[in-house]
Structures are given as C-alpha cells and as structure tokens.
Amino acid sequence: MQTSAVKILLVDDEPDILEFMEYNLKKEGYQVFTANNGREGIQQAIKNHPHLIILDIMMPVMDGIETCRQLREMKEFKSTVITFLTARSEDYSQIAGFDVGADDYISKPIKPRILLSRIKALLRRVNDSQIDSAIRIGDLEIDRESYSVSKDSTVLNFPRKEFELLSLLTSKPGKVFTREDILNRVWGEDIVVGDRTIDVHIRKIREKLGDETIKTIKGIGYKFDI
Amino acid sequence: MQTSAVKILLVDDEPDILEFMEYNLKKEGYQVFTANNGREGIQQAIKNHPHLIILDIMMPVMDGIETCRQLREMKEFKSTVITFLTARSEDYSQIAGFDVGADDYISKPIKPRILLSRIKALLRRVNDSQIDSAIRIGDLEIDRESYSVSKDSTVLNFPRKEFELLSLLTSKPGKVFTREDILNRVWGEDIVVGDRTIDVHIRKIREKLGDETIKTIKGIGYKFDI
DNA sequence: TTGTTAATTAACAATTCGGTAAAACACCAT
DNA sequence: ATGGTGTTTTACCGAATTGTTAATTAACAA
Numbered sequence: 001m002q003t004s005a006v007k008i009l010l011v012d013d014e015p016d017i018l019e020f021m022e023y024n025l026k027k028e029g030y031q032v033f034t035a036n037n038g039r040e041g042i043q044q045a046i047k048n049h050p051h052l053i054i055l056d057i058m059m060p061v062m063d064g065i066e067t068c069r070q071l072r073e074m075k076e077f078k079s080t081v082i083t084f085l086t087a088r089s090e091d092y093s094q095i096a097g098f099d100v101g102a103d104d105y106i107s108k109p110i111k112p113r114i115l116l117s118r119i120k121a122l123l124r125r126v127n128d129s130q131i132d133s134a135i136r137i138g139d140l141e142i143d144r145e146s147y148s149v150s151k152d153s154t155v156l157n158f159p160r161k162e163f164e165l166l167s168l169l170t171s172k173p174g175k176v177f178t179r180e181d182i183l184n185r186v187w188g189e190d191i192v193v194g195d196r197t198i199d200v201h202i203r204k205i206r207e208k209l210g211d212e213t214i215k216t217i218k219g220i221g222y223k224f225d226i
Numbered sequence: 227m228q229t230s231a232v233k234i235l236l237v238d239d240e241p242d243i244l245e246f247m248e249y250n251l252k253k254e255g256y257q258v259f260t261a262n263n264g265r266e267g268i269q270q271a272i273k274n275h276p277h278l279i280i281l282d283i284m285m286p287v288m289d290g291i292e293t294c295r296q297l298r299e300m301k302e303f304k305s306t307v308i309t310f311l312t313a314r315s316e317d318y319s320q321i322a323g324f325d326v327g328a329d330d331y332i333s334k335p336i337k338p339r340i341l342l343s344r345i346k347a348l349l350r351r352v353n354d355s356q357i358d359s360a361i362r363i364g365d366l367e368i369d370r371e372s373y374s375v376s377k378d379s380t381v382l383n384f385p386r387k388e389f390e391l392l393s394l395l396t397s398k399p400g401k402v403f404t405r406e407d408i409l410n411r412v413w414g415e416d417i418v419v420g421d422r423t424i425d426v427h428i429r430k431i432r433e434k435l436g437d438e439t440i441k442t443i444k445g446i447g448y449k450f451d452i
Numbered sequence: 453t454t455g456t457t458a459a460t461t462a463a464c465a466a467t468t469c470g471g472t473a474a475a476a477c478a479c480c481a482t
Numbered sequence: 483a484t485g486g487t488g489t490t491t492t493a494c495c496g497a498a499t500t501g502t503t504a505a506t507t508a509a510c511a512a
C-alpha cells in the first residue's frame with residue numbers, strides 16, 4: 001500500500017493567500033498545485049488529478065462557482081472533494097456553492113490550524129477510494145492513478161471506457177450495478193448511447209481478463225465477483 | 227425499489243434549536259430522532275442507527291466532543307457521518323472536534339437552506355454504502371445489493387421477477403400481500419398480466435426454496451412465514 | 453357428499469434480454 | 483491523406499425469462 005502524496009489544488013487570484021496556504025499545506029506534506037483563476041484551475045485539475053480542490057469564490061475570468069459547476073460536469077471530478085473559500089459574510093454565495101456540488105466551504109480569514117484540520121477532515125472521506133488508489137482483487141490489480149490493470153503481474157491494456165467500467169464494477173465487488181448506474185457513472189448523466197454499447201465493453205473486458213469474474217444479472221445489470 | 231428513509235439524529239440541549247431543525251429536516255423527508263444530551267444521543271444512536279448525527283458541542287451531562295469520541299470508538303459508528311454544531315466564535319472547539327473524528331461542523335445561527343444543502347452534501351457520500359442491503363430470515367439470505375439469494379449458504383439463481391417477488395414477501399414476514407399488492411409492486415401499476423402469472427412464479431420460488439415458507443391465503447394472497 | 457371456487461401444476465408459447473461479430477465512426481498522430 | 487486505436491452502432495442469434503393455457507387438485511360451504 002504505497003501511499004502516494006495527497007494532491008491539493010488551490011485556486012485563488014490573490015497571490016498572498018495562495019502563498020500562505022501553499023506554505024502551510026506543503027509543510028504538512030501535501031503536494032500542492034496552484035492556479036490564479038478558474039480556467040487555469042480546470043487545466044491544472046485535468047493535468048494533475050488532485051484529491052482535493054480549494055476554490056476561491058470571487059475570482060476574475062471564471063469564478064469559483066462556475067469553475068465548480070464545470071468540474072462537476074466532467075465525470076473524472078464527480079467524486080473529487082471540492083471546497084470553497086468565502087469571506088465570512090457572503091452567505092448567498094455559500095448556498096449557490098453547495099447547489100453546484102461543493103462539499104464544504106472554508107471561511108476567510110484563514111487560520112492555519114483550522115485550515116489544516118478542516119482539510120484533514122475533508123480528506124478523511126477520500127482515503128479509502130482514491131489515495132491508495134490501487135485496488136487489488138485476487139490476481140487482479142487496478143490502479144486508478146496510472147490507469148493500469150494487471151493480472152498475474154502482467155500489464156493489460158485497457159482503454160478509457162473499459163477501464164472506467166472495470167474500475168466501477170470492482171469498486172464494490174458483489175454489488176450489482178444497473179445498466180443505468182453504469183451509464184450514469186461511466187458515460188455521464190445525460191449521454192445517450194445505444195443499447196449494446198455496454199455489452200460490447202463488458203465483452204472486451206471479459207476477453208482480456210479471460211475470466212468469469214464479471215457476472216450478468218439479467219434484467220438488472222452486471223457485478224464483479226470472484 | 228423502495229429506498230428507505232435517511233435517518234438523522236439531532237443532539238442538542240436547546241429545545242428551540244432542536245425543534246427548529248427537526249421541523250426543517252422532516253419537511254424534507256428525513257426521518258429525525260432527537261436527544262437532549264450526549265448520553266441520550268448515544269442511546270438513540272445505538273437504537274436507531276442513523277446515517278448522520280448532528281451534535282451540539284456545548285451540552286450538559288456529556289458534551290458533543292466527548293460524545294463524538296465515544297461514538298467513534300464503537301465500530302458500528304466508524305463510518306457514520308458526524309457533524310458538530312458550533313457557535314461562530316469557538317474556533318478552539320472546532321479543532322478539537324475534527325481531531326475527534328467529526329466530518330464537518332455547522333455554525334450557528336442556522337439558516338434552513340444552508341443547513342439543508344450542507345446535509346445534502348454530507349449525505350452524498352453515504353448513499354451507496356449504507357442504506358438498504360441484506361435481509362436474513364432463518365437460513366435464507368436475500369441481498370438486494372448483489373441480487374443474490376442463498377439458503378444454507380448455497381447460492382440460488384433467482385431471475386428478476388422471482389427475486390422481486392421473494393424480496394417483497396420477505397420484506398415483511400408474516401404480512402399477507404394481496405395479489406393486487408403483488409401485481410402493483412412487482413409488475414407495476416398498470417401492467418396487465420393473466421390471472422395465473424403470480425401463482426406460477428410462486429411455484430417456481432417454492433420449488434427452489436424446497437420449503438413451506440410461502441403460505442397461501444386463499445382468496446387473498448400470499449405471505450412469507452417461517 | 454357434492455358443487456363451486458381458487459390454487460397448483462406442467463407443458464408450451466412469447467418475449468425480452470444479452471452475446472457476438474462486423475462494420476461504421478471519431479479522433480489522433482504520422 | 484493514411485493508418486491506428488478506441489468507441490459506438492447495427493443486425494442477428496440463441497437462450498433465459500416470463501406469460502398463457504388447460505388440466506388437475508385442494509379448500510370449503512351448502
């Protein structure tokens with residue numbers, strides 16, 4: 001269980017705050033990325049896949065709320081923890097923020113100890129799923145971070161969709177994922193694809209695994225089971 | 227596909243706040259339990275297994291921090307979402323709170339909309355893992371999550387309709403489900419099928435269970451009984 | 453007992469669903 | 483353009499599931 005560093009992305013237009021937070025977070029061993037506005041933030045997010053994103057609400061070019069909305073629309077950031085930075089007063093923004101899918105907010109002025117304990121709390125929930133991102137089931141190993149799958153220690157090539165699908169199924173072995181579940185979480189909320197698309201991908205995965213580990217539950221969906 | 231209600235436990239010594247929050251949460255369809263101090267809170271938690279616990283920090287008898295600590299020591303509450311209620315000022319408490327394993331805190335004064343959106347955010351993560359799951363009656367185990375039925379620890383194959391039917395009957399052992407009930411809940415409100423359809427499925431289930439556990443109530447319907 | 457009604461059973465028919473192969477499409481790098 | 487890779491669609495097949503029918507059996511009241 002090699003615990004790779006926790007990655008945090010800070011997005012704020014005020015250099016002072018950015019520097020202040022970066023300093024405090026790095027001191028704690030986090031890997032920190034920064035961006036000065038929403039647009040940059042999204043670029044950084046795509047590039048570095050942080051575990052936690054801290055967004056200032058008031059920013060030029062693209063504000064935190066819009067940034068959050070856009071991030072949440074990309075499926076790879078569906079489950080990333082996002083928190084806002086707000087001035088104490090702006091309750092209005094807070095609400096808008098939560099509706100947009102943020103997990104929390106942090107109020108300015110920021111006190112280091114509070115910031116850190118808050119972040120620790122936020123990351124607690126991530127722990128299981130993302131940080132030790134390698135899942136290992138039987139002779140199968142799936143590493144979300146490097147997008148790699150190996151079986152019996154030979155690396156298999158899994159393109160994006162197949163990887164996401166396998167990754168989803170293995171995230172809770174035994175649980176049945178309905179076709180709808182799968183569509184929503186691998187393809188996206190309102191993407192429409194043909195009936196046979198999922199089957200085809202399942203087939204390819206089965207082919208590569210050479211296994212019976214993915215089971216069909218007729219009328220419902222699929223599950224991964226040893 | 228009945229999703230059981232989300233259960234929230236409120237622990238606060240001020241009746242006003244308790245009532246206020248209870249009102250707002252119930253209005254949203256949550257199932258709410260309340261307690262006036264930490265000790266009661268723990269009792270309620272054990273009794274009702276809430277998905278989310280909201281603890282006031284300042285309380286007589288046993289304060290929120292101690293309550294949280296004790297809850298976290300019980301393994302059944304390791305993954306329950308716990309959040310504190312704090313007065314805006316008490317920063318010290320906030321930190322202590324997080325160290326004790328709380329997931330978040332909510333500041334007083336409480337505004338309904340903020341409360342609700344915050345709770346929604348907190349519960350987002352719970353959804354998959356906790357609500358619902360397996361029923362066990364005698365030597366029979368029915369798991370809605372994995373769509374599997376086992377008797378004496380051997381897994382039986384139940385196609386969808388049979389599974390839904392068995393699942394319905396076992397959801398309330400002893401209760402008689404009328405044929406109409408069954409049609410509505412397994413087949414759907416306005417699906418029309420022949421008179422004998424249910425019987426045939428019942429027969430198949432009985433065959434697989436090799437049991438007398440499903441009883442016929444002539445002229446009415448069926449019930450599951452040990 | 454007898455007659456009536458309801459439920460069980462078995463055989464069969466219909467339908468739905470998922471698997472498969474092949475082709476079409478989209479995107480990217482060369 | 484060209485070829486390669488990854489993704490989606492199409493069309494067809496087979497099989498599991500689901501529904502129907504009709505004969506048989508059980509339950510119960512007259």
